[in-house]
Amino acid sequence: MDILISFDTEDYATPEAVDATLWWTHELSARSIRGCFQLVGEVVRRLRRDGRDDVLAALAAHEIDFHTDYHSVHPTHSEAVEKLTLAEGVAWVLKTEAPCFKTLYETFGRVPVSYCKPGDSWSPATLLALAAAGLKVFCDAPFPLATGRPLWFAGMLCCRYDIAFDSFFGEDDSSEQRFKEQFEKRAAEIAREGVMCVYTHPAMLHTSRFWDEPFFKGRPLSAEQCPPAPLRSPAQITRLKDRCRRLLDWLKARPGARWVDYATVYAEHCRERRDLQALLDECRLKPGDEGRLPLREPDGTTYLGADVFRSLRYQWQVFPEGFAGQALLDQARLLAWTSAQARR
Secondary structure (H helix, E strand, O other), X not given: OEEEEEEEEOXXXXXXXXXXXXXXXXXXXXXXXXXXXEEOHHHHHHHHHOOOHHHHHHHHOOEEEEOOOOOOOOOOHHHHHOOOOHHHHHHHHHHHHHHHHHHHHHHHOOOOOXXXXXXXXXXXXXXXXXXXXXXXXXXXXXXXXXXXXXXXXXXXXXXXXOEEHHHHOOOOOHHHHHHHHHHHHHHHHHOOOOEEEEEEOHHHHOEOOOOOHHHHHHOOOOHHHOOOOOEOOHHHHHHHHHHHHHHHHHHHOOOOOEEOOHHHHHHHOOEOOOOHHHHHHHOOOOXXXXXXXXXXXXXXXXXXXXXXXXXXXXXXXXXXXXOOOHHHHHHHHOOHHHOEEOEO
């Protein structure tokens, strides 16, 4: 079984989050594990502004991935493109996220590999725009069929998050055993040829709540107005770090496991590739015409059926009350023809 570890590196409001990220890079490097760091553009800009070259150098040893420019600042992608056409949505995403691409490329000298949606904020236009910009993988995809088995949709390879370290950060020491039990259960479902995506939010080693609670329910704050998150006690932080070290060692020692990154997953699931260029070729469209891909009612033959999209919901607490995003889910359903199982 392949295992990768993904880090939603998003807290630019809490100074202590920086040291939590640095701790994770060191622990991974000490075990020869290449992590996948989903970076928010504003996080990287503040690291540069504050002269944290140590953190930037540590991140550069791992895979660089994309987590949007400002994460929870309104309007999020889903809010902004809900009433736009597909072409208009693609244009909005490319324009809005251009500063993040610029920041990541100038800092690390390479194009990010994967995109992780902030919370439930995603759209078909987001995937097509980011695929057009060179990203290859949509991780934390909302499709149950992607559990352990990458699939193609809207020009990107889709992987699903499986288990989070910070879901087991309770004070009770039984949390460590529950992580192992949950991992084994999911591993049995994924099987030997599958991909297990372990993830965490680095800042949660130091913070007792998510940093972006001030944005909940559509509250219109700017990035500069967001206060730092409340911190754990030093004793709690030490205890969680020890727990994470033990779990990393336990995962590292797992028989038959191979540690990979998103770039490797993409490269090894490219047989019968259904990436953005393949979709454009199929529709006789040129690069730049991503927003002109046809919207078709599912005919019952697509890999992702219409029922998949009917079951999806936009439920992120950051969204304004009453936000449903139904037009986006309808749009996604009409792009079901782009879906396919990924094959090694």
